[in-house]
Amino acid sequence: MAAPVKTVTLEGRTYQLAFNNKSARLAEDVYNEQYGRDVNYLEILKDMAAFKHRALLAVIYGAMIAGGAEMDYETFEDAFTYDAIDGLRDIIKKGVFDALPEADPEDAKKN
Numbered sequence: 001m002a003a004p005v006k007t008v009t010l011e012g013r014t015y016q017l018a019f020n021n022k023s024a025r026l027a028e029d030v031y032n033e034q035y036g037r038d039v040n041y042l043e044i045l046k047d048m049a050a051f052k053h054r055a056l057l058a059v060i061y062g063a064m065i066a067g068g069a070e071m072d073y074e075t076f077e078d079a080f081t082y083d084a085i086d087g088l089r090d091i092i093k094k095g096v097f098d099a100l101p102e103a104d105p106e107d108a109k110k111n
Helices: 021-035 041-049 053-066 073-079 082-099 105-110
Strands: 005-010 013-018
Touching: 005 053, 013 021, 013 053, 021 041, 021 053, 021 073, 041 053, 053 073
Parallel strands: none
Antiparallel strands: 005 013
């Protein structure tokens, strides 16, 4: 995955978000360690598309840590508020989709 970087502000502090392989792995780790679910990143993205709060938290946390933030998950979870979700939803979607490889037009014609 490429690494588009955005920013997010929590409790008045701005953090860079990097949507890349590290952020995907970290989101999977959050699901496993915090929620007891050993799932792949695609499953997390499906949960995010269904507006599951745990998915939003996992994706944002992974992107923050991949972007250079140093924060444990519990601190992040305490700082993250519902009013931040609407402002972040478009950033997350764009960041995740920007990180995916472009489709090959020739492959699209074949399928």
